[in-house]
Amino acid sequence: xxxxxxxxxxxxxxxxxxxxxxxxxxxxxxxxxxxxxxxxxxxxxxxxxxxxxxxxxxxxxxxxxxxxxxxxxxxxxxxxxxxxxxxxxxxxxxxxxxxxxxxxxxxxxxxxxxxxxxxxxxxxxxxxxxxxxxxxxxxxxxxxxxxxxxxxxxxxxxxxxxxxxxxxxxxxxxxxxxxxxxxxxxxxxxxxxxxxxxxxxxxxxxxxxxxxxxxxxxxxxxxxx
Numbered sequence: 001x002x003x004x005x006x007x008x009x010x011x012x013x014x015x016x017x018x019x020x021x022x023x024x025x026x027x028x029x030x031x032x033x034x035x036x037x038x039x040x041x042x043x044x045x046x047x048x049x050x051x052x053x054x055x056x057x058x059x060x061x062x063x064x065x066x067x068x069x070x071x072x073x074x075x076x077x078x079x080x081x082x083x084x085x086x087x088x089x090x091x092x093x094x095x096x097x098x099x100x101x102x103x104x105x106x107x108x109x110x111x112x113x114x115x116x117x118x119x120x121x122x123x124x125x126x127x128x129x130x131x132x133x134x135x136x137x138x139x140x141x142x143x144x145x146x147x148x149x150x151x152x153x154x155x156x157x158x159x160x161x162x163x164x165x166x167x168x169x170x171x172x173x174x175x176x177x178x179x180x181x182x183x184x185x186x187x188x189x190x191x192x193x194x195x196x197x198x199x200x201x202x203x204x205x206x207x208x209x210x211x212x213x214x215x216x217x218x219x220x221x222x223x224x225x
Contacts, residue, residue, distance in 0.1 A: 007067035014062055021061070025054055028071075031151060032078050038146050039082040041135065049085065053078045071153070072160040079143065079161055086139070133183040134176075141176035148173055 006027055012020035029050065036049045057074050064073045134142055140162070147153040147161065148169075158169045181189055 006070055010061070010064060010067045010070050014064070021058065025057075028074060029054070032074060035075065035078055035146065035151060036082060038150070039079075039143070040085060045085065049078075049081055053081055056081075069160070072157045075147065075151070075153070075157075076161045076163075083139075129184065129188050130180070133180050136183050137176050137179055141172050141179065144169055144172040145176040145180075 006024060009020045009024040009027070013024055032053055033046060033050050036053070037043065037046050040046065040049065053074065056077050060077075064070055134145060137145065143162070144158055147158045148155075153161070155166045155169045155173075159166045162169065
């Protein structure tokens, strides 16, 4: 959801304030880069694609009205460019986007044979398997779920990005979650459901472990429960 700071910067940028535009791009670029990476599965393409997205965004910045439409507008640009690139490649890579060592995936079953909810590695491995399952979803379901669970977009914002109705977005997310449950190893699903439905709702935080923790690891796990 577009926040007040982004809206203010957009308005100033539309009036010709180049500093406001640069600040706005700094705010938006991390989420757009993450989305593009999730869509393309190819780190070699990300930099060029993000640059293309922001060039088009800059060229069309005057067309964003009202300012609340900022995030749906730029995500729609990113979505369309990714779609064009995927169509050009003639395929959708099913490899994980996390570039984690293969050994982590191979060892996942052994790692959660005796799950330890307070172990950060345990949560990382769960996240890897869920993300691999997400990459097996149909393109429309995958985009909807990523925008909803990782980018925290509302149904209405996703509908605007995708050019479909809110009902269609809800349906895509519903079936995405349903399919994820089918793609995941039953033991993995049991671990996730039991841990997210217990008193401990979240993976360990950085403060608890003394280590950095990516909130997306919990978001992607919550996406199926």
